[in-house]
Amino acid sequence: MKSNEFKDGFNYWLYLAWLMAILATFGSLYLSEILGWTPCKLCWFQRIFMYPLTVLLGIACFRNDRQIALYVLPLSIVGGLISAYHYAEQHIQALQNQTFCGQGVSCSQKYFEAFGFITIPFLAFIAFACISLFVTIDYRNDKKQSGSRRNKL
Template sequence: MNESGFLSRIRKYSLYLAWIVSLIAVGGSLYFSEIAGYVPCKLCWLQRIFMYPLVIILGKACYSDDRRQIGYVLPLSMIGGAISLYHYMEQKIPGMAGLMPCTSGVPCNTDYINWLGFITIPFLALIAFSLITIILWIGKERAPQFADEAEATTGL
């Protein structure tokens, strides 16, 4: 399969792929907090605020094949990704913790998991937000062949 074939498949199934990534991220978030017993910090809650609606919005977009929802999802995923990046930097860069310290509850620089020395919960969230953003950016505009197929099936 050539590169354009790969990108056209990503474009065609972008809503579904992004929805699956958001489902996995929400499932992981709930696993870590409810089953593993890790209490989320303030920044974790902010990331949840931006990830959880994506499951509903992308699920509805998949059901109705409504690519217009991408315009609502991209800002949520980009802002959530920025929060995840900041949170990850706060965990891994010693001087970052003083910029916005978590003054109550769980400290934001706590590493509940540290797989391979760099994979933490904020890193996993950053990967999820980045994947959703990239997948939807690719799928933002339908390829001309898909637009023609949609017109043929809807009669528009």
């Protein structure tokens, strides 16, 4: 066994995606359960797409399942689109009058804003985008390694 074989076969990208999902999941739970911030309807939809990613990516890491991108990408892309829309609704006046959220907490309400542009939906979008990027890189690296292994045989 070569000294770099373990290093090359270890899927850092998959673990980074899992870490990002864990941080986003526990971050959202902290905001709602510890700080008492009530999530709006769009926040709930983002949670619906983020929470399964934590479980799926965790299982994929333990099983070294590099094909998980096929299951994770649809969830992370749709979740990212929802968070992008939510962010736009917070910052574009014309979208703030939409009745999508209905009763309850307004989707355009900003509980948190840093540097004039970083809000909770922005952080969710970054998390979904990073997860999508990390699993895509891991999937492509696996395909390259599979191809090079076949060529050596």
